[in-house]
Every structure is written in C-alpha cells, then in structure tokens.
Amino acid sequence: MINRQHVSAINAITNAGIDLPHSLATAHEQSKRTVTRILTTEEAEAGIANAETQEEFDAAVLDLHRALSYARLDRPTVQGAITKIHDRLLAEAFLPVADDLLAEIITRYNDASPAFTDAITRVPDLTGRGAGDLSVDEAQALADARATVAPLSSLWTAYLAVAKPLGYDPGTGRSGPSASKIVATLGTGYTEENHHEAVSLVHRYSNKDKSLALTHFAPHSAVVRAGGTLDLVMPAEARARLVVLADAPNGQRLVR
Numbered sequence: 001m002i003n004r005q006h007v008s009a010i011n012a013i014t015n016a017g018i019d020l021p022h023s024l025a026t027a028h029e030q031s032k033r034t035v036t037r038i039l040t041t042e043e044a045e046a047g048i049a050n051a052e053t054q055e056e057f058d059a060a061v062l063d064l065h066r067a068l069s070y071a072r073l074d075r076p077t078v079q080g081a082i083t084k085i086h087d088r089l090l091a092e093a094f095l096p097v098a099d100d101l102l103a104e105i106i107t108r109y110n111d112a113s114p115a116f117t118d119a120i121t122r123v124p125d126l127t128g129r130g131a132g133d134l135s136v137d138e139a140q141a142l143a144d145a146r147a148t149v150a151p152l153s154s155l156w157t158a159y160l161a162v163a164k165p166l167g168y169d170p171g172t173g174r175s176g177p178s179a180s181k182i183v184a185t186l187g188t189g190y191t192e193e194n195h196h197e198a199v200s201l202v203h204r205y206s207n208k209d210k211s212l213a214l215t216h217f218a219p220h221s222a223v224v225r226a227g228g229t230l231d232l233v234m235p236a237e238a239r240a241r242l243v244v245l246a247d248a249p250n251g252q253r254l255v256r
Contacts, residue, residue, distance in 0.1 A: 027093035173206030
C-alpha cells in the first residue's frame, strides 16, 4: 500500500483548493499506475510462432522472457516492489515543496480568519437554545460563521496532513498536551488565563463534550472564544510558542 501520509496530504491540499506543484502532481499520477497488461506465456509463444520478420521475432522473444519472469514471481512481491518505487517518488516530490505548501496554506488561513472571527464573536452562547430561539441578527451571525469556517477547516486539515510527514503532529486535542499544541499552532495573543481556557475548550470539543454548543466550529472557535487571535504559523514557530506557554506559571501541566 502506498504511504498514506503523502496521499492524505495530497488529497487534503487539493480539497482545500490549492493546486499541487507540477513535480508533486506528476509523482502522484505516477503512483496510481499498476500492472494492467502482461502477455501470457501462451500469447508470447504464439507471437514467436507467427513472427514474419526478425524484428517481430526479437520483440516476441522479449515478450516471452517477460511473461516467463512474471509467471515465476509472486504477485504481491511484484506489487510490493512497485509500491516501494511509488513511495520513493512521492517522498522525493513531496519534501522539497512541503514548506512552500505550508506557507500557502498559512497565508490562505490567516487571510480567511478575520471573517470567521467577526462572525463567531457575534454568535451568542447557544447552550440550551434552539434555532427558533435566535434573533434575526443572531441567526445571520450563525449562518456567517458556518460559511466562513468551511475554508478554515479544510485549510487546517491540509496543514495537519502536510506537517505530519515533516514530523509535526499536534494530535487530536483529546489530551492536554495535544490541545495545547493545537492552541499554540492556531493562535496567539494569549494571557495565561485565556490560554488555559482555549486549551480547555479544544480538549472538551475534541472529547465531544455534549454540554458544549457550536462543536462544528472547533478548534478555530476555541481560540477566538477564549480571547486569542487566529494566527496559523509554521511548525517551528508553533513549537517556539509552545515553549513560551510552557514557561508561564502553571503552563507546564498543560503542555508537558
């Protein structure tokens, strides 16, 4: 099976509306190739018998050689060798462009985040409330938040998928350290208090806390609701942010 990390990253990138660099697109197409047609030994032998010229005879002999060799091989062994080649092609094409892809994802995310921030700050606490309980303005704010979170979600998925093969994986947010990594990667402008609140919200959302509303806006909403600013950054800067947060009083228990 092809290395799923690279394939997942490619799918997430295209789902976010970002074009693949030519080298990566080419490698991706090459990785889809599989054995579709090799002559049987009977067909190859018939080719030798029916050859009318030396050129046709030589070609038929090569076909017979291939057919006999393929017949002796275990099919999973052949496919395994092909898969290793495809994995290498994808890795060689992916790594040189990964930082540029992350940079484009970050730019698009940060360009789109103010519209979501504006919308989500206008959405009231909906805990225990239904759609029929909203005012016209509140309903419009909720609709705006739904529309503006869509690109953020697809870009965040792409970011995670591209960063993972590079060795940076914030995780799912289901643990305190993972939630803190997500908060550090997605946002800035935290005080110690609102950092704790953002981490707590991400952790609760990730663990499907049924007492929370607006779960489909997470984790982006957690940063805004806690008073931080959405500001997606490269993995190295996210790690640096995490160190600063960990050095704050009481920070160790959240990020370590």
